[in-house]
Amino acid sequence: MRTRTIRAWSWTHKWSSLVSTLFLLMLCVTGLPLVFTHEIEEVLLEQAWTPAAPDGPLLSLDEVLAAALARHPGEVPAFMSFDVDRPVVNVTSVNPNGPAGRYSFEPIDQTSGAVAPPVAGHPVMEFLLQLHTDMFLGLPGMLFLGLMGLMLITAVVSGVVLYAPFMRRLPFGTVRATKSARTRWLDYHNLLGVITAAWVLVVGATGVINTLATPILAYWKNTALKELTAAHEAPASVGERASLDVAVERAKQALPGKTLQFIAFPGTDYSTDHHYAVFFHGDTPLTTHLTTPALIDARTGELTAVAPTPWYVKALSLSQPLHFGDYGGLGLKILWALLDLATIVILGSGLYLWLGKGRRKAS
């Protein structure tokens, strides 16, 4: 490589890293416990619980919804999801006049309508998640972290290019442990950087896609779902809505053999102003991550359409497991944690090498 070319890549590597290192360190540090969210919350929130009537009949979804909303007067339903291993329906509601994004979450025992203890959403984990997602700054924070993710991708690509001139006289994996600290850390930085490249690129790129969730869903609503709402003008108010149970039954008929995952109520990010969006997922390892909604007219309870998600919503859906590392058992999570730690070492050593360079120049 010519010296000028190396200089250009070097400049790119330096600045893409410097701009983003502190934020990437924050993402790595908060991401480490987040990898084990499920395991940590199992311990933190552990509570013996049995449903009020384990063998009794289940309440209808309308009854569950009413029980949840009775605890939050003035709020409207936003989402409903279903626990897999206990008869609990989770109802998320929101105050339509309150601040955006502030949701109430109520796990309801479907055998009694009473509140069940939560198995997710511990305040500490929620805090870490929020910091990791948007630094408590909402959409601008998310998009900013997405930009930092792009910087990370740039740094990895330029780092791999620069690996060649650094390694042209050294066998792969060399760590010159007896040389100066600077040389030693340069070797660690190069070794870990090139070894973790695939993982960092996947986690970085899927992280960037996840930061685009809001615009991706908004685009979907404004294009593909738009034509389905042409018949209506005013949003379907709570008072004029059809039975949820009827809507879900109708949706199940439209998508037989699929598993009900969650319901998005009218007016939320995942639905239109006029529909219950009833989301189902498939049963193969891949399709459990991909959802298809049946849109049910919230006024009549009739099926409007099955709306297979477009490629960019599918990309968003698949970006979640690939970013979280929660799709291959505990072994994969442990690897996620080790690679996260390696990334912290790469970021730290990169910063150290840059600071050392400045000092050398000054002296």
Next chain:
Amino acid sequence: MSRKDRSLWAIFGAPLWVFVLSLTGLIGALLEDGAWDAVFSAFLASTVIVTVWALIRRRR
């Protein structure tokens, strides 16, 4: 250490193998479940194995 520059293949051969194995592991684990998860996780574990190998065998 030889004075001669190593070829691109000599420089990038091993990293390329790890890159391909990692990527296969990352995507494979998404496409399959059960025992395959362990197999594909092992592919991704090549990153850790190669690092440990280098730290032991290539430290000087």
